[in-house]
Amino acid sequence: MPSFQTRLKITGLKPGNPPEAVMAAAVEALETRHHVESNQIELAAGVPQLNLRFLVEATEYSGENQQARDSAAMMRDAVERVALTGALTVLRRNRGRWAPV
Template sequence: MPSFQTRLKITGLKPGNPPEAVMAAAVEALGTRHHVEANQLEIAGGVPQLNLRFLVDATAYAAENSRALESAALMRDAVERVAVTGNLTVLRRNRGRWAPV
């Protein structure tokens, strides 16, 4: 199964939401469609960033990419209920390297 990764910048919390609600929302949303292999919070350029790695069912290459992009957008929508987001990047694992979709 193809492996994908999302990177989502978090620029702030919405009132009344604890920090842990951000990752919980991301994992829950992505987990409804795919197996989430890993998740972590990093600081990139001084800005928090969620990194989630997930698997997409194998079909055609373009269809897999499309499904990953749709799922990342749904994940972002879920996170935006609890936090203010920035840039979203979706990457695909190809020959041992992560490449933008």
């Protein structure tokens, strides 16, 4: 099964939401469609960034990429209910490297 990673910048919390609600929303949204292999928050240039790695059911290359992009967009929509977001990146694991989709 192809492995993908989504990276989403978080620029702030919406009022009334604790910081842990951000990752919870992201994982919950992705798990409705895919197996989430890992999740973490890191600082990228001083800005918090969610990193989630997930598997997409193997079909055909472009279809897998589209599924990953659609799922990442759905995840971002879920996160935007609790936080303000910035750039979203979707990467595919290919020959031991992460490449943009």
